[in-house]
Amino acid sequence: MADKEKRRSAALPSGMSSGKVVKSDSDREFLEQAGVGDLLRGAILKMVEARSDDPIGFLADHFCNLASVTDSGTAGCGDEDQQQQSAGLAGAGAHEQQRLNRALWHLRLAHHSQRSAFSNNVRVAYDLLNLNGCLSQASENPEGPDGSLLVVPPDAEGSGGVKGGLYMQTLECLCSEGGVPASTSAPLLRRLCCQDHEAVPYDVFRHGVLTCAVFSDYIRQAQRLYAEVCCPDEGPASRALCSAVLGTLKEALETSQDCDANCFVNANTKSSACLEANAKAIRYLEASAKISPHKLAQVMAGAQTSGPGGNMDAKEFENAAADLFIARVKVVS
């Protein structure tokens, strides 16, 4: 910067390279007008958050998404022409698919354990899928330009919500990409199910997405656990051992759930928030004591001598573990 200033002040008195001065000025101005600084800053921040293995591919995807956002922003809202309606019908389906893909791309960027990054991405994905502003402008006639009615409740805050069908598709993709077979995730999706005509608000969307992300981690962990429990040479693991191990997990969950059930926030408990927190901490410690290595060794040794006979295969183990998780998911209503 200082160099440029020097060059400029040096150039002016000489008057010889006035052309050069104009160029460097306009370069900077041009960059500022285009907002390139912000663009690049945004791209670098996203990259740091995602830490993908393929930086060039990531950047390419990122700019591709940005480009299509600005494209659809201008195109969608002005689409009222009769001639374009039939083309719009076919295009809308593909358009929706494109939005879904982009939303999924955003959701894949950060792991759910990276709280703020994940929340930001969920917000972006939600806004992407929730392009009601444009649709409601275009659908002045009741049939709507893309044939599918979007029922927006009259007193909805903001723009209603994401279409139920899109929401379910997002969840299904998240589960399958996370390595969860469809049969295992089906009961979970039933709990989180929203009808196609319903408008999903942000909180429900976020809850569903987070649950699916956590669930895929959970299932992968359960698969790893099965591999640990069964001795590789001897085929499937003994049923007694598997039941015993899952039993300790169930006990721990029930112990820590007691504190959730007891600690409701109401006017009476506000004054004893400290006691509540202490009780909760003690419950958590108690639950974790039930799954300590010592306890597990005891339980497994006990299972060797007594317990149901036979073997349990990987699929059954996975389903049993999934049941423990899914039983604790709140049903969307």
Added chain:
Amino acid sequence: MSEVHGGRQPVSCTVKPPVYLQIGESKAEPVQSGVCVVDVPLPFGKPVSVEEITFKNYYTAYVTVRLLRRPSGQDGPTKWVTALRDLPLMDNPHTERGSQDYFSIHRKQMLVEADHVVSVRLILRQPSSAWLTFSLEEIKIFPHTEPEPLKEVSDWLSDLILVDQLPDVEGLPDPHTVSSSIQQMWALTEVMQTNQTTASIGRFDVDGCYDINLLSLT
């Protein structure tokens, strides 16, 4: 930490029969003096810290509590001290009020520290001639108990600490790896549970309320 009062046991001791003091030299015509002494010796060899003395009154007007203390160990000297002097049990010695009430004397109400107590003497006075017979019933002496430690925490905490010997794990998977997997699964479930939302999709809401007119149409 507050002391546990429920489930406390009185010190087991035998209350000696009341001794009515009498005025007059000759045994022929004893004149009631209106003073009676009740001794409650505590179990031998075990000095007690008195927490509370409870009793049921029977027409006693005033009671004085004296304690026999042995402050310095097993065979040291004992000393009588007055813990309470002339505590009124009845508002008016001639009338009925308080005559059959239950009373409780706490160590905090006593003039001296009720520690290392070997014997308790209750001196009852009833100056009224209306009540010639008077006494205290159901005398119980409660010792000072140390507060119980929180059993819940220490139970499983000691389980964690007393890992003297892991049971035989031949042919079994390594408990450490299994435990760490289970712990991760538990943590993931907890994460999901703590992030549950109370937001609803309003599936059954009609304009956010149940309007009686709309209900009648369905």
